[in-house]
Amino acid sequence: MPSPQLAVIGGGQLARMMQQAAIGLGIHIRLLAEAPDVSAAQVIPDHLVGDHTDLDTLRSVVADVPVVTFDHEHVPPEHLRTLEAEGHACRPGPHALLYAQDKGDMRARLGSLGVPCPRHAAISSPEDLDTFGYPAVLKTTRGGYDGKGVWVVRSAADADEAFATGRALLAEELVDFRRELSALVARSPSGEVRAYPVVESRQAGGVCAEVVAPAPDLDPRLDAEARAIAERIASELDVTGILAVELFETADGRLLVNELAMRPHNTGHWSIDGADTSQFENHLRAVLDLPLGSTAARAPWTVMVNILGGAVEDLQAQRAVVLADAPGVKVHLYGKPVKSGRKVGHVTAYGHDLDDVLARARHAAALFTDGVSP
Structure with a gap:
């Protein structure tokens, strides 16, 4: 078996879809998976099972691998610095990943760059929250995703659960937004950057439900501004790979940065079927410093809808029903219970x-979700 060219830490669906792109490019991936049956381990033969917070495990995975990338942002930065010192290129590097790992650090850094963000403050007590004002959004500075670790509070009583976590909290203004947008860029170590069309993401219960590419009726000024913000952040933070910048389009026509992700992102899944080069292929190209591919859309409109667990328990059996009833729709199943x-x-x-x-x-x-169409 040839030596791996890339190690991927984390065995979720993002790593699974990286493998889909890697096959066509002839890239051999080695995976660190959380368990032998997780999503990516099902499709990447060269995988080890272990804990991404254990340095010796990380060393075992990357022993003969020159480049390391990630399915998630949770590897301890001190471990990444050690791997870099031992000759492994971590992309993105720990100096960049810090701003995806910690929302407080991210807000401070974006503020220093003059990037527009919601009003915010680090808080540690109900008194701090009272001073900040209501309504507000409370977020744990580390670890939250898909609505977890996020609370909308309109009084001190609403914040009890957040403070009970004992975790560092960030308060942000509750933005009056028209919709949520996402700007994705790919950036290589040599500085080449490619931007994808700006998309609209629609949420349900704090989880991304669907994405429309490109964002309908987006003012050309805001479209250009969103791309410029994403490209500037990628450059200033020295991001290698895919950077996703989630934005609010406010009711009064401004853009505010909501979140950052330094890896392929749910709002870019449409690109697998809808763009000349998927976000997963461009992520691999970027981290291996290969020329980036075209990010142009293949059709005027592409829509991605997430399949969320519901009444249908056997997705494999339901697959035939969907393929027969919706033959023009592309299906991507993650192998997850x-x-x-x-x-x-x-x-x-x-x-x-x-x-x-x-x-x-x-x-x-x-x-796929309910067994019946709405």
């Missing part, structure tokens, strides 16, 4: 008529 609300796959549709594309994607996702 069905749990209520969990992302277990996604579907993608594309075409010239947005209403038709939306209807087809939603129909297929509903068949």
Whole structure:
């Protein structure tokens, strides 16, 4: 077996979809998986099972691998610095990942760059929150995702659960936004940058439900500004790979940065079927310092809808129903057990008529989730 060219830490669906892109490029990936049956371990033969917080485990995985990348942002930065000192290129590096790992550090750094963000403050007590004011959004500075570690508070009583966690908290203004947008860029170590079309992401219960590419009726000024913000952050923070910048489009026509992710992102899944080069392929190209691919859309409209765990327990059996009933829709299943609300796959549709594309994607996702179309 040839030596691996890339180590991927974390065995979720993002690593699984990296493997899909790696096959075509002839890239041999070695994976560190959390368990032998996790999503990516099912499709990457060269994998080890272990704890990403254990330095010796990380050393075993990357022993003969020149480049390391990630399915998530949770590897301790001190371990990454050690791996770099031992000759392994971590992409993105610990100096960049810090700002995806800690929301407080991220807000401070973006503020120093003059990037527009919601009003915010680090808080440690109900008195701090009273001083900040209501309504507010409380976030744990580390570890939150898909609505976890996030609370909307309108009084001190609403914050009891957040303070009970004992974790560092960030208070942010409750933004009056029109919709949520996402700007993705790929950046290589040599500084080449490619931006994807800015998309609209639609949430349900704190979880991304669907993505429309490009964002409908987006003012060209805001489109250019969103791309410029993402490209500037990627450059200033020295991000290598995919950077996703989640933004609020406010009711009064401004953009505010909400979150950062330094890896392929849910709002970029549409690109697998809807762009010349998927975010996963461009992530691999970027971290290996290969020329980046075109990010142009293949069709006027592409819609990605997440498949969330619901009434349908056997996705494999339901697959035939969906493929027969929605033959023009692309299906991506993650090999994960069905749990209520969990992302277990996604579907993608594309075409010239947005209403038709939306209807087809939603129909297929509903068949996987509930067994019936809405």
